[in-house]
Amino acid sequence: MFFIQLLTVLYMFTAVRASTRLGNSTAVVPSPNLVPIAHMGNVASVQITTGDTRIFFQDSTGAITSGRITAPILGGGTYAPIRAFIPASEVLPNTPIVTITANTATYTGIRVYFFSPENVLSEYIWAPTTGFSGGPSCTKCLTAQGIVVQNGSEVLYAMVNTAFNQFRVGFVSAGQPATISEAENLGGGWGGCCICLKA
Incomplete structure (x- = not known):
């Protein structure tokens, strides 16, 4: 609402x-x-190449739900819910949520980042051929690295370098709470954690 x-x-x-x-x-x-929209917490969005916007938010059940806006709202775009696709059991209440997307020769897809109830940095990945994959059993997801974020932290950002198919995710690590840490995927998978930036 x-x-x-x-x-x-x-x-x-x-x-x-x-x-x-x-x-x-x-x-x-x-x-x-x-x-x-019955939601709680943060909202993240990306615009895909068709012009549609995908919106991700934690709904009132605690799950992360995706929605679709067909065009800019001021230009007459309409909103339609798609589905709750990340179950509440995998999502920390009031988690920060960030998302990135790209459609290039090296990478096409959407990635959604959030925190689990155990404060594990988590990821779901959407690809055109496979749809969404994620959860604790997803070996290609950042979740599999078991990176624990500082309890109560709201710091979370992500970016993609489409020229090299590289991803970076920033957060506050439980092991280095006085810094901002980053996990990197340099094109060959997540290399674990962390690069720490002193505040």
Whole structure:
């Protein structure tokens, strides 16, 4: 619900700012395309090559759910839930969530990062041919490295270098809580942890 309210507020704020600049005093009418979303915690998104946006959020059951926005909302895009695809048993309540995507000669897919209830840095991977894979048994996922994050930390970021099919994920390690650590996949799989950056 908060997410939709935020989108409505952003829509109204943007439209009011635009009409003020143009000297137009027309009243703003909120979009009728309001879809209630029962979510908690953070929201992450990526835009894929078709122009669709994929949104990932922890729903009220504790699972991570994905949704789809067909086009920019101000341009008439509509939202449709896809599914809860990461079970609540694998997700820390109010976990940070980040996602990356690319569609290049070296990498096509989506990767979603979050924390498990045991504070393990976790990953689900989507590929066009296989769909989503992840969970404790996923050997190619970052989850298999068993990296424990600092309890209560909200630091989480990820990036992809599409030229070399390389991934970096930043977090606060339980073993080095006064630093920011990074795990790296330099194209041949996750090499474990960590590169620590002093604050």
